[in-house]
Amino acid sequence: MLCYDILTRNQRHVLDLLLAEKTALSAYTILDRLRIKGFRAPLQVYRALEKLIKLGLVHRLESLNAFIACSRPECEEHSLIAFVICRKCSNIIEFDNGVIDDNVKKHMQTINFWPQDTILEIRGICAGCHSFV
Amino acid sequence: MLCYDILTRNQRHVLDLLLAEKTALSAYTILDRLRIKGFRAPLQVYRALEKLIKLGLVHRLESLNAFIACSRPECEEHSLIAFVICRKCSNIIEFDNGVIDDNVKKHMQTINFWPQDTILEIRGICAGCHSFV
DNA sequence: AGTACTAATGTTATGCTATGATATATTAAC
DNA sequence: GTTAATATATCATAGCATAACATTAGTACT
Numbered sequence: 651m652l653c654y655d656i657l658t659r660n661q662r663h664v665l666d667l668l669l670a671e672k673t674a675l676s677a678y679t680i681l682d683r684l685r686i687k688g689f690r691a692p693l694q695v696y697r698a699l700e701k702l703i704k705l706g707l708v709h710r711l712e713s714l715n716a717f718i719a720c721s722r723p724e725c726e727e728h729s730l731i732a733f734v735i736c737r738k739c740s741n742i743i744e745f746d747n748g749v750i751d752d753n754v755k756k757h758m759q760t761i762n763f764w765p766q767d768t769i770l771e772i773r774g775i776c777a778g779c780h781s782f783v
Numbered sequence: 784m785l786c787y788d789i790l791t792r793n794q795r796h797v798l799d800l801l802l803a804e805k806t807a808l809s810a811y812t813i814l815d816r817l818r819i820k821g822f823r824a825p826l827q828v829y830r831a832l833e834k835l836i837k838l839g840l841v842h843r844l845e846s847l848n849a850f851i852a853c854s855r856p857e858c859e860e861h862s863l864i865a866f867v868i869c870r871k872c873s874n875i876i877e878f879d880n881g882v883i884d885d886n887v888k889k890h891m892q893t894i895n896f897w898p899q900d901t902i903l904e905i906r907g908i909c910a911g912c913h914s915f916v
Numbered sequence: 917a918g919t920a921c922t923a924a925t926g927t928t929a930t931g932c933t934a935t936g937a938t939a940t941a942t943t944a945a946c
Numbered sequence: 947g948t949t950a951a952t953a954t955a956t957c958a959t960a961g962c963a964t965a966a967c968a969t970t971a972g973t974a975c976t
Contacts, residue, residue, distance in 0.1 A: 773900045
């Protein structure tokens, strides 16, 4: 990981937890899990998350109010950060698709909009869960 | 509007308000504006919103925790419901893009995922605000 | 009309999510 | 070592959302 050694104690605790879990956690769940490390208030979590998100090591899932470690922290830049979220098993998969990204960028040009952040979250049923129907 | 006459009193109050405002409102803002109509509790708003969203007359903006009237309620089905949100003027524009939708669907097929809801919200600076820089 | 069913409403209470404000401590730069 | 910037700790508060339960209103059928 590129900037792991730059992280502070709290930031590293939060990132380590999110890397250990494979799924997304809410800020308050993170708080509870890190009480053993001395965390006592939501702000400790939110401030660490803020930095980790800025570094691209963690993403926020807007539709879940939850946070997940980036699955490709080695990448300097994603073309587009996007997620599929299974409603049954709650599994979350991050994906990166240059074609979709190009489509979006092109559309933004046609409507004359300067995009800064793009949120793409797709909720549905994953392959594993679908085969159980 | 297709199903306007089916709506109940509370649902109609909420929809009318959202149609009058051009922007997105939080549930609690809606509650405050509708106190004059007799609204007293958040649940009255949330329940009306739930129905309106199910009917496709209102959309939820996940990145804002806010709600906005659909700008194309006459459409039975959108190919993809997507928004651009200006960080400066807070203006919100709904858009519909078949190419993006097709490529998302295509990607979902390749990863074997059954999509139900797709959230696409793009935050940045709109043309009007950008020209002031 | 009366019964049964379904959907919507009203209300209280509660829980989850997020940030403001202030003071202290730590780190980096000069 | 002083300064400046960043991170931390803590308390308080604001904002968002739903559980649970009681009541009312509308619909369908006999």
